[in-house]
Amino acid sequence: MLDIKYIREHADTLKQAITDKQFNPAIVDEVLRVDTQRRELLQKVEDLRSQANKHADSIKGRKPTADEIEIGKKFKQVLQDVEPQLKQVEETYKDLMFQVPNPAAHDVPIGKDEKENIVHKMWGEIPHYSFEPKTHDQLAETLDLIDTKRAVRIAGSRAYFLKNDLVLLEQAVLQYALKMMIGHGFTPMTVPWMVNDDAMWGTGYFPWGIQDHYQTQDGQKLIGTAEVSLTAYLKDETLNEKDLPVKMVGISPCFRREVGSYGKDTKGVFRVHQFTKVEQVVYTVADEDLTRTMHDKMLTYAEDLLQALRIPYRVLLMCTGDMGAGQRRKYDVEAWFPGQKTYRETHSDSYFNDFQARRLNIRYRAKDGTLKYVYTLNNTVAASPRICAAIIENYQQEDGSIAVPEILRPFMGKDRIVPLVK
């Protein structure tokens, strides 16, 4: 959510920014129209209430006369007519305010879609193989690491079982990621996997992403990322400036309907409805320079993981057309998948300024005594099984086995995944 004052004063720039993000800028005029309407009505109602209050106060401590009761009833009647109007306008207003996207930061490239993202950084050498590298699903098939055929039969599309050493590998990589972030001063958290609508609207997943979320018969939504629970963690609270930054690392299952991706990535476990993710979420003070420093810092944590795994990757700076409604700026990290011979997204690092904090009402008392909204950020550390797919493809050997990345060996207790001997 944006500050209404900002919208009033920067309507034209905002409309352009929304257009750049490939959202409909008409929302701005709609908001302003309803805002005017709302203020007119509010003025009217407040004036009436003021008069009614004064009248009631003048009766205080004695029996009202029949006339006075009549006058009081008149006020009530008029208010009963106007107040519902105001209430309705205010609801519409709030509804519209929640639909206004956040403009991208000044240095985000303007572009229509993913084709116009910019390569921000490359790391690692793309390895040459003396054999034709396989995809993770082919490797998993031979080594009996993944069973999607049976999973789909019992759980529908994009379901999977992980098996054998891949289960250990997944645990190892999640464990490593979690410990790494704890080492950086992040508070480890497990989180609610089902949340109420407020958390979804508050983080900005709603209204835009309603279709991509599952819900229970009680109306709770299944989180698509721990970002939701963690960002909403201090909803309606006021912190002190000295408490910032708040750094949290969550681990949770993530659920996504993947409605817009029918037929995409159907092989293996690259794109699934249910996965596990270690996620970093940070609140900082309300200073865009500081939040950007943190944004870059959080990117390095994601890079650290891939570097520790020795997986080549590139970092993209996303263009305006490929960002979420609330994001100010976003990096995607894409790991190299030798079997697919391409880079694929494994991490996504964004900052929001106060867009989420306004929706969630998370503020802090600044040193100068004023109240400000915190700025929020989040980034992936490790999302599995996708990261496992990257490991499998990068560590495949000519004989069909998979080497275990050195840093994961202590967690797995072995250095190679080989075919099971029957």
Added chain:
RNA sequence: GGAGAGGUCGCAUAGCGGUCGAGUGCGGUAGUCUUGAAAACUACUAAGAGCGCAAGCUCUUCGCGAGUUCGAAUCUCGCCCUCUCCGCCA
């Protein structure tokens, strides 16, 4: 799921139809005193919104919503949440 109790200002409490946006204690901030600190004392100590250049004025908020009343933190109803006991259960 059944029975009971309760949700008030950062925390703890008072409040039982107008004098309550709300008392008291703790906490916090500033000051007096002190070499400094502690103690004591004094003052201040919510947020959101609208109008206004400003000073300021006004409105809203005592879990949420509806109702009764000239007037609701206080009465009524519904919902949500918390606690205790019972049942069920990893």
